[in-house]
Amino acid sequence: MIDLPSRRTFLGLTGVSAAALVLGTGAPANAQTPGGDNVPADPFQLGVASGDPEPTSVVLWTRLAPQPLAEDGHGGMPRRDIDVYYEVAEDERFSRVVRRGRAVASPELAHSVHPEVDGLRPGREYFYRFRAGGEISPVGRTRTAPAARDRVDRLTFALASCQAWYHGHFTAHRHLAADQPDLVFFLGDYIYEYAITASNLWRQGVQVGGAHAVEVKTLEQYRLRYALTKTDPHLKAAHATAPWVSTWDDHEVQNNYADAHSEYGVSPEDFERQRAVAYRAYYEHLPLRRTSLPQGPDMRLYRRLGWGRLADVNVLDTRQYRDAPPTDSTAGGEHTNPARSILGTEQERWLTNNLRRSDATWTMLAQQVVMAQIDRDTGPGTTFSMDMWDGFTANRDRVFDAVRRYGVENFVVLSGDIHRSVAADLKADFTDPDSATIGSELVVSSVGSDGDGAPTDSYAPIWLGNPHVKLYDARRGYVHCTLTPERLTADFKVVDHIQRDDQAPVSTVARFVTEAGRPGLNREA
Amino acid sequence: MGATVKPVRGLAGQGGLGWIELTWQADSYHPLVDHFAVYGSTERDFQPGPANLITKTVYTRHRHNNLGPTSQTWYYRVVTVDAAGNASRATNAVRAASTDSVTVSGRPVAVIGQFDRKSLELALAPNGYAQYPTRFPQDADYTHGVSTPGADWPYLHPGPADKWAGSKAHTFRFRFTLPAQPTGDLALAVWLIDTHASNPGTLDVSCNDTAVAAVALEKGATKGSLQGDATAPGNPLRPSIVELTLPRAALRAGENVLTLGKATGSWHAYDALGVFEPRR
Known part of the structure; x- marks a missing residue:
């Protein structure tokens, strides 16, 4: 973490800039909230974050929670609005402050704030902090995207996913934060909805009360689960070190859900009620822009991130709009129905248009579930997981067709979900190893889910039995990438244990390089 | 946001063997409902409180289980709590009974x-x-x-x-x-x-x-x-x-x-x- 700046500077703040953003109340930016300065002590225990950088703006985040694990989900806050002031500086001592403003933290949003700070300079580092009453937050580091037409020599970014808090310490985030990447892509399963009991609490040195021993379904329970997850100091450090670009998978709502379909016998109408509170809690706890503010059971999460002429990133949502699982599990059966979609009509059209218009050197998809075909039968038969893109083969074919039709040369897919480090070539025809390689897929392992893990396990023959899969490792970890106009270098990082403590050192289990203009993975280490 | 929290409508109970299924109707989105708190008692005139809280749910139904093999009569009231923590008034009490098992x-x-x-x-x-x-x-x-x-x-x-x-x-x-x-x-x-x-x-x-x-x-x-x-x-x-x-x-x-x-x-x-x- 970065040292705190002078309290006096921030406490001396009086006026509010015209750029102040008030979210959730409609109050004018220059009017203070009555009583909004009376804040319980130590309200910044859930940390600070930033996200979704654009060339001149970034969204900041914090949530006031002096008692993060208060069982009503309100973090120990009174049921009234609170003024939260922020400032953004070019240096971490805050001697060159460039923006100041105010946001209103309201109980409707669990006293979270998401101010979008505009008027920043493209492609540079900034520092930010918050104040509520007399309390000052830790300092976060963030970064704006380069201007759309700028040449960019280098971007570093990390991939992370799958944070089952109860399965172990977030040691991977400790190392990820120490790397100080320019960006973090979080690819789903930020929380898990399962009850935390003696049988799955593998994280040693902690205790949780009975409020955590229930499957999460209500808003107060989702808020409590996010707060519990965010008590991990390394997760907070990772948020504070770089802007995050986040998407979700299933466990932010319920295992394996598809649109309004639950596999646990809940009616679509009632499941949408659960989705609504789950999406609300997700918004409340991540640095997301106003465009992602949920409306009932709906939330727009898919979006595009540009990084100069270097990269176009399409952040996908393969959960909210997907068709229900096929009724048969037969290879070649319903999962190949051309009408099936994992993206939904609108998102697919949006993605196709983005692929058509993309003129950056690298075009990436930041998304949840594995896109490469994975035959899970090690014998002569063929079986697929219908929860991944294999359950929607026609949709995958349409995306690949667009990649080829529009000449997307350097196509990279970033995925999570499986709690394993996997790297794969994306093939024009997965059944023909000699067919053209049209891109590559980097699948990040989990930060917490599945506990310690091991270099290999019983699933290794399944994954490595697919000739386009180039790596399989079953330990916890993350991926650190360096992107230049010439090449993408992906270092798969792993830690040997996470259950007993957070002290495991990090090692690089594999390095893959993809040269621009030459699709496919080349293993260097 | 800021709308008054209304109690659920049409609370009803249907009894079965060892259970009573409660159903109701509600607008869950204006304001966003955090949960419905379901309170129950074998006493007709009970007041909702922590001691008789049966469950909190986002769904518009709840099965009160494990009532045993002998018929039981229960009274239920539901309170709606919104995303800001505001609670509605409780519904009026609704009566329902489970049925006897043939084992009894x-x-x-x-x-x-x-x-x-x-x-x-x-x-x-x-x-x-x-x-x-x-x-x-x-x-x-x-x-x-x-x-x-x-x-x-x-x-x-x-x-x-x-x-x-x-x-x-x-x-x-x-x-x-x-x-x-x-x-x-x-x-x-x-x-x-x-x-x-x-x-x-x-x-x-x-x-x-x-x-x-x-x-x-x-x-x-x-x-x-x-x-x-x-x-x-x-x-x-x-x-x-x-x-x-x-x-x-x-x-x-x-x-x-x-x-x-x-x-x-x-x-x-x-x-x-x-x-x-x-x-x-």
Whole structure:
């Protein structure tokens, strides 16, 4: 973490800039909230974050929670609005402050704030902090995207996913934060909805009360689960070190859900009620822009991130709009129905248009579930997981067709979900190893889910039995990438244990390089 | 945001064996509902409070379970809590009753085990399912008066989704003797301490080769294969009950054979089962 700046500077703040953003109340930016300065002590225990950088703006985040694990989900806050002031500086001592403003933290949003700070300079580092009453937050580091037409020599970014808090310490985030990447892509399963009991609490040195021993379904329970997850100091450090670009998978709502379909016998109408509170809690706890503010059971999460002429990133949502699982599990059966979609009509059209218009050197998809075909039968038969893109083969074919039709040369897919480090070539025809390689897929392992893990396990023959899969490792970890106009270098990082403590050192289990203009993975280490 | 929190509408209760199903209607989005707090009491004039909170849910229904084999009458009130923590007033109390089990109201004819929410007196209980293929290669064939629960009726009845039991259908037989064809229908009670959470399958019941019923089992918690006491505090098991009529025409004097087949889905875990003469 970065040292705190002078309290006096921030406490001396009086006026509010015209750029102040008030979210959730409609109050004018220059009017203070009555009583909004009376804040319980130590309200910044859930940390600070930033996200979704654009060339001149970034969204900041914090949530006031002096008692993060208060069982009503309100973090120990009174049921009234609170003024939260922020400032953004070019240096971490805050001697060159460039923006100041105010946001209103309201109980409707669990006293979270998401101010979008505009008027920043493209492609540079900034520092930010918050104040509520007399309390000052830790300092976060963030970064704006380069201007759309700028040449960019280098971007570093990390991939992370799958944070089952109860399965172990977030040691991977400790190392990820120490790397100080320019960006973090979080690819789903930020929380898990399962009850935390003696049988799955593998994280040693902690205790949780009975409020955590229930499957999460209500808003107060989702808020409590996010707060519990965010008590991990390394997760907070990772948020504070770089802007995050986040998407979700299933466990932010319920295992394996598809649109309004639950596999646990809940009616679509009632499941949408659960989705609504789950999406609300997700918004409340991540640095997301106003465009992602949920409306009932709906939330727009898919979006595009540009990084100069270097990269176009399409952040996908393969959960909210997907068709229900096929009724048969037969290879070649319903999962190949051309009408099936994992993206939904609108998102697919949006993605196709983005692929058509993309003129950056690298075009990436930041998304949840594995896109490469994975035959899970090690014998002569063929079986697929219908929860991944294999359950929607026609949709995958349409995306690949667009990649080829529009000449997307350097196509990279970033995925999570499986709690394993996997790297794969994306093939024009997965059944023909000699067919053209049209891109590559980097699948990040989990930060917490599945506990310690091991270099290999019983699933290794399944994954490595697919000739386009180039790596399989079953330990916890993350991926650190360096992107230049010439090449993408992906270092798969792993830690040997996470259950007993957070002290495991990090090692690089594999390095893959993809040269621009030459699709496919080349293993260097 | 800022809208008044309204109580739910149309709160109603429907009773079944060991449960009361509550349903209601609500607008969950304006303002966003955090949860519905369901309060219940056996006293008509109760006031909602922590001591009588039954559950918090986002759904517009809740099944109040584990009410036991004897009919119970309950009163319910629901409070709506919104995303800001504001609560509605409580609804008026609604009355509902569960129904009697034939194990309470009827006369036992032939029973395996005890209807006590535990599988512990049955063979291989509480977690010895791995021995099933060697101990019961032909599945269970139980003769009332001769066989014993601890040796001859396994606590777990596998289905074709269970690789550990050969990924095939499994049929259990329960033989019992009647001195004469009964003058009316009998009843079969099958109490389960748990079923598989996502794939509980169907129980096919026949009596002397006459098909009686195909019962889609309720989804459980997938824990009954490993633990056997659904009365233990904090246990995760999700018991369910099947009680159905055995038509007089399917019964006969002498030996009768009930078959319980599992041709779809995964296992279910028994508490007890038995044939009863209902109260007329």
